[in-house]
Amino acid sequence: MLIVPYVGGSLSQPAPVLTGENYTTWAIKVEDDLDAAGMWEAVVPPVDAAAAVIAKKDKPARAYLLRALADDLLMQVAAKKTAAEIWSSLKVRFVGADRVRAARLASLRSEFELLRMDGGESLDAFAGKINGMAARYAGLGSTLDDAAMVKKLLDCVPNRLYAAVAGMEQFCDLSALLFEDALGHLKAFDERLRRRGQAGGEQADGALMYTAAQWRARERRQGGARDDDDVRSEASGLGGNRRGRCYKCGDRGHFKRECPQLKKAPAAERALVVDGVVEDDGLL
Known part of the structure; x- marks a missing residue:
């Protein structure tokens, strides 16, 4: 439908079509269209409305309702004379008793x-x-x-x-x-x-992990970190090695930076160990 003229308003948009499965949304749209055009009272007349005013609005409202129906539904209500009768018939059919x-x-x-x-x-x-x-x-x-x-x-x-x-x-x-x-x-x-999360979540997690690594390196440098062999040796009365195990050669009694084998390593590796960069990972 294109345009249904009326003195109090107009229906300038295409009518939504009732297919039988979309009654609820269809009824909401049709009621809003007719109310905006000032014709809804022809479908549901107010108690104190003048009959002459409603009669003037009935024909454009009925025409709009008929254009908003699929062909099979149109044939079932085509005999209804007023917009109110058409609306009531459709409501009983789809809403039920x-x-x-x-x-x-x-x-x-x-x-x-x-x-x-x-x-x-x-x-x-x-x-x-x-x-x-x-x-x-x-x-x-x-x-x-x-x-x-x-x-x-x-x-x-x-x-x-x-x-x-x-x-x-x-x-x-x-x-x-x-x-x-x-x-x-x-x-x-x-x-x-x-x-x-986008601004700082990943950075905060990374900083937390880096701090934990630094703390482990600090404990090792101070001789506070012990492995399972140290704990077992202390429990057996052997005393244990308080200085831990060297991460370079695997022997006890000295740190990696003091390892004799490190003296033979390249200068770059020795510089990294002195700076404390690789003290905790033992990769070099």
Whole structure:
């Protein structure tokens, strides 16, 4: 459909087509289009509305609804004379009577309870699923309140966001917290974690490992490091070698920098040992 003129407004965008499997989203879009054009009251007349005003809006609203139907559905409601009759017929067909509606609501509640956040799924994508559930609730004449949506969101976030969840549980009233606000807090915390990891996480880990290596080298230079042979010899009363084992020749009683074999090594190797660069790894 291109344009359906009306004195109070116009429908300038193509109508969404009802295929029989997209009723909930279709109804939301059509209601919004008709309301923006000032014709929704022709579909659901207000109690105190003037009949003459509604009659003027009925024809363009009916024409819009007919253009928004697939061919097989169009033939089933073509005999309806007003937009309100067409809408009511479609709602009864796809929403169902009270018993069917109650059964669908129960099924939808179970589906909502089983909803989980997939591995690697973004917060926005999961929030979209929750909002989709809320729209389906609305399509069945029920509501999914913010408290239930917030609880589902906080229960399903990945482990890296548990600190933010704990903070909201401690400092916020979750029963009054809006879903959009909870989502905003989590996204802000997640973005801060990502920035911190990209900026300094790897550097901090590297610095920690380098410090540990330096500490081991310091212990060896001071004669404080002992191996298993030292511990066993002390336990047997042999005293042990407090100076440890040479990393150059394997003998006890001297450090690598004092090893007789090192005197025969190239000058570059001796300089490195004096500077303490390779004191702890024993590769040279």
